[in-house]
Amino acid sequence: MKRILLACSSGMSTSLLVTKMQEYAKSIGEEAEIWAVGQDQAKKEMEKADVVLIGPQMSFLKSELQKEAEKYGIKVDVIDMVAYGMADGKKAYEQALKLMGEK
Amino acid sequence: MNQTFEKLSKILVPIAGKLNNSRYLQVLRDAFMLAFPLTIFGSIAVVIANLPFLDKVMSEGSLNTLREILNVAPNSTMGVMTIFVVFGIGYYLSKSYEVEGIFGGAIALASFFILTPFVLNVEGKEAVQGVIPLDRLGAKGMFLGMLTAFVAAEIYRKIVQKNITIKMPAGVPPAVAKSFAALIPAVVTLTVFLVANMIVTQLFHTNMHDVIYNAVQAPLVGLGSGIIPTLIAIFVTQILWFFGLHGQIIINSVMDPIWNTLSLENLNAYTKTGEVPHVISKQFIEVYTVGMGGTGMTLAVIFAILFFMKSKQMKQVAKLGIGPGIFNVNEPIIFGLPVVMNPLIIVPWIISPMVVTFVTYLAMSSGLVPPPTGVAVPWTVPIFINGIMATNSLAGGILQLVNFAIVLIIWFPFLKFIDRMNLQKEREEETAKNAS
Numbered sequence: 001m002k003r004i005l006l007a008c009s010s011g012m013s014t015s016l017l018v019t020k021m022q023e024y025a026k027s028i029g030e031e032a033e034i035w036a037v038g039q040d041q042a043k044k045e046m047e048k049a050d051v052v053l054i055g056p057q058m059s060f061l062k063s064e065l066q067k068e069a070e071k072y073g074i075k076v077d078v079i080d081m082v083a084y085g086m087a088d089g090k091k092a093y094e095q096a097l098k099l100m101g102e103k
Numbered sequence: 104m105n106q107t108f109e110k111l112s113k114i115l116v117p118i119a120g121k122l123n124n125s126r127y128l129q130v131l132r133d134a135f136m137l138a139f140p141l142t143i144f145g146s147i148a149v150v151i152a153n154l155p156f157l158d159k160v161m162s163e164g165s166l167n168t169l170r171e172i173l174n175v176a177p178n179s180t181m182g183v184m185t186i187f188v189v190f191g192i193g194y195y196l197s198k199s200y201e202v203e204g205i206f207g208g209a210i211a212l213a214s215f216f217i218l219t220p221f222v223l224n225v226e227g228k229e230a231v232q233g234v235i236p237l238d239r240l241g242a243k244g245m246f247l248g249m250l251t252a253f254v255a256a257e258i259y260r261k262i263v264q265k266n267i268t269i270k271m272p273a274g275v276p277p278a279v280a281k282s283f284a285a286l287i288p289a290v291v292t293l294t295v296f297l298v299a300n301m302i303v304t305q306l307f308h309t310n311m312h313d314v315i316y317n318a319v320q321a322p323l324v325g326l327g328s329g330i331i332p333t334l335i336a337i338f339v340t341q342i343l344w345f346f347g348l349h350g351q352i353i354i355n356s357v358m359d360p361i362w363n364t365l366s367l368e369n370l371n372a373y374t375k376t377g378e379v380p381h382v383i384s385k386q387f388i389e390v391y392t393v394g395m396g397g398t399g400m401t402l403a404v405i406f407a408i409l410f411f412m413k414s415k416q417m418k419q420v421a422k423l424g425i426g427p428g429i430f431n432v433n434e435p436i437i438f439g440l441p442v443v444m445n446p447l448i449i450v451p452w453i454i455s456p457m458v459v460t461f462v463t464y465l466a467m468s469s470g471l472v473p474p475p476t477g478v479a480v481p482w483t484v485p486i487f488i489n490g491i492m493a494t495n496s497l498a499g500g501i502l503q504l505v506n507f508a509i510v511l512i513i514w515f516p517f518l519k520f521i522d523r524m525n526l527q528k529e530r531e532e533e534t535a536k537n538a539s
Contacts, residue, residue, distance in 0.1 A: 009349050012483075013434035016427060039123075040133075056438060057349040060120030081347065085439025087423055 002032040004096045006079075007042035007065070008055030017079070020089030021096075032093075043068050051099045052076045053092065056084050075099040108444045112346045119348045126199055127253065128356040134191030134252075135359060139479075141180040141187060146478040148176030149374060153476075153495050174374055181370050181477075183240040184363075185248035189215045192252035193259075200260040206285040207256045213289075214255035214296040215248055218311040220304075239312055242367035246320035247312055249360060255292050262288040320364070327361035328383045330464045334457055337392060341453045344398055347443040351398065362388055370477030379474045382467045386475035390493040391463045392456055395486050395503060395510070397433025399452055400459060402486060403510035404436060407518055414525030417518075430483045447521055455513040459506045472498040 004021070006014040014036040025032040037045050039061060046052060046065075051074055054061055059078045069076045077099055083091035122128060152173040157166055193211025198204035219239050223231040238244070262268075267287055271280040303311050326332055336358055340350035355362075362385040369379045396402025405428050408421035417440070424435040442448050467474040475493040484492065486507065490500040 008434075009352050013427070013432050016432075016435070055434065056347050056443070057344070057434065058123075058352075060116050060123055060348060063120065064124055081438045081441065081443060085435055085437065085441055086420065087435060087439075 002030065002097070002100065003048060003050045004032060004034045004093075005042070005045055005049035005052045006034065006036040006055070007039055007052060007061070008036065008058050010038040013057075014055050014079075017084060017087050017089065017092055020087045021093045022089070024089035024093050046074070047072055050074060051096050053079045053096055053099075055079060056081045108346070108446075112444070115343065115346050115348060119343065119353050122353045122356065123349075125356075126196070130192055130195045130199060130253075131249070131360065132356055133195045134188050135363060137191035137194075138180075138184055138187040142184070142479040143481070145177035145180035145182075145370075146480070148173040149370065149476070149478050150492065150495070152374075153377075155495070177370060177374055178237075181241070181367055182237060184242070184367055185215075185240050185244045186212065188245065189248040189252040192249060193256045196253065196256040197260050200264065202260045202263045203281060203285060206281070206289065207259055210259050210285075210289050210292050211252040211255040213293055215244075215251045217293065217296040217300050218247065218251060219244070220310045220312065238371075241371060242364050243316060243320075244312060245360065245364045245367070246323070247315040250315065250319075251296070251311075255296065258292045258295060259285075259288045262291055267291075324361050324364050327358065328365055328381050330383070330461065333383050333388075333464070334460060336388075337456050337460055338453065341399065341456055344437060345443065345449055345452060347438070351393070358388075359385070366475075366477040366479075368477075369475065373476040379476055382464055382474045384475055384477060386477065386480060386493045387463070387467075389482050390475060390480055390489045390499075391503070391506070392460060393431055393482055394480070394484065394489045394493075395431075395459075395506060396428045397431045397436070398456075399433070399437070399442065400456055400506070400510045401433045401436045401442075402428050403507045404440075404514050404518070406507075407511050407514055408522075411515070412518055412522040414522050415529055416525050417522060429485050431485070432483070448517060451514045451517045455510045458513065459509055462509065463502060463506065466502055472496070472502045475499070 002025075006018055008014040018034050018036045021034050022032065025034070035045075039058060042052070042054075042061070042065060046069060049072075052065060052069055054065065054076065056078050062076055062078055065076045077095065079092055080095060082088070083095065152170045157169075161169070190208040190212050194204040194208035197207025216235075219235060221233055221235055223234050223236045225231070263284070268284045269286055271283050275283075300311060303309060303314065336354050340354045343350035343353055362383070365381045365384040366386060369381055369384050372378055372380050392398070392400065396405065401424070405421045405424050408417050409425070412418065412421075420435060420439040423439065424433060427433065427435060437443060440448065442452055463472075466472045473494045473496045476495050478493060478495070480489045480492045486503050487500040490503040491497060493499055
């Protein structure tokens with residue numbers, strides 16, 4: 001079971017990508033829990049996640065979230081801009097897997 | 104060109120991060136969010152009380168009764184908004200320092216009341232003692248409220264953190280222990296405000312409300328209600344988004360206290376007289392800039408692409424963007440078209456919101472279209488509907504359609520140019536594929 005947390009300003013625009021990522025994970029037969037939250041909840045929700053991806057418009061959150069994520073030994077990265085804009089579930093999902101693999 | 108953008112981006116990202124993570128701005132944001140559900144409740148009542156056809160189906164007497172009943176809702180929410188903001192700041196600031204939030208909120212509120220004169224001055228009549236003038240708890244007291252709450256919560260948490268508290272032995276119920284723990288910090292904080300109030304009232308024969316209102320609030324709000332500062336705020340928001348940064352999160356946390364105060368003043372005047380004093384307000388910004396498909400008013404861009412452009416890549420982005428775009432979410436366009444770091448788009452991206460804002464301002468200040476009444480409209484309400492709701496007039500929606508056309512015209516040549524480039528690229532890829 002892979003648990004992927006997405007964060008943006010209010011969790012609204014990233015939820016679009018969440019659906020696409022879930023669809024992709026399902027299509028390759030992987031079990032994954034993917035959910036989106038606003039920046040305020042990101043720190044709290046982190047403990048339930050294996051990896052955190054942030055919307056590119058909130059890229060300035062990275063260093064702050066990174067600090068928190070180190071406590072749980074997980075990675076934080078900014079979602080690739082093009083993947084984000086095109087709601088490319090496959091690309092974003094693969095980005096998450098890659099980050100988890102580097103653990 | 105791209106290198107210059109990258110360099111600028113490297114400067115902007117840390118600044119944006121600092122502003123976004125600033126403790127005070129974060130607390131301020133949360134405190135206004137605390138009042139949000141209440142504001143919506145009050146707004147619904149104002150909308151119902153001012154439905155345009157009511158005077159045709161009801162007698163004047165029963166309409167007045169209905170308004171009397173419904174106006175309680177805005178009066179007890181937006182009318183006393185400063186109370187909620189003061190409590191919210193006290194609570195969230197204390198919480199951010201990991202000290203007991205609820206006492207922080209209560210102490211902030213008490214400090215604010217200490218500075219509030221419990222006297223009502225009516226011109227030409229004797230002052231009424233023992234009442235709290237309502238306007239001091241609404242828009243007029245907003246800036247003093249915010250300042251007081253921040254100072255009070257800071258003093259309170261410092262004393263708690265220095266551990267100057269009464270500690271109860273183990274076994275005492277936690278609620279009792281907590282209230283004793285807050286005793287010394289509360290007494291010290293409130294004493295500071297009591298002394299401050301004493302100095303201002305006894306030595307200078309005025310009160311803190313009038314001092315802050317005249318020295319801080321009136322000039323700042325006056326400045327914020329002008330068209331030039333508004334255009335600057337929009338310009339900076341667009342620039343930030345151009346670099347892929349969430350512009351509103353950064354600009355609004357600075358401007359919201361001013362814009363919200365203007366809205367409250369508008370709503371107060373509107374429920375009392377039906378007139379609106381300020382053109383610029385929170386709703387002006389939300390409904391007439393963001394409320395047209397998202398930042399940069401991109402619903403018009405999506406339409407232009409769907410109806411007039413041919414390249415596959417653009418069509419795909421537009422199809423993806425139309426659903427969320429109707430509800431003013433436009434990240435697909437910003438990152439997919441893309442707008443971010445795209446030198447071909449920077450011109451319409453920055454120019455069109457500024458032109459549209461200027462047109463809206465002219466239309467409203469000339470009286471052609473009524474300005475927003477101060478009724479809160481959630482930012483996800485679609486174009487046209489949100490315009491009518493915000494201004495309580497069909498003209499408000501029609502103005503948005505005019506604005507929509509302006510955005511479309513400004514963007515069109517730029518989109519056509521990109522479309523032609525994309526088509527050429529797509530054709531080349533096609534021939535390359537066929538050749539191999």
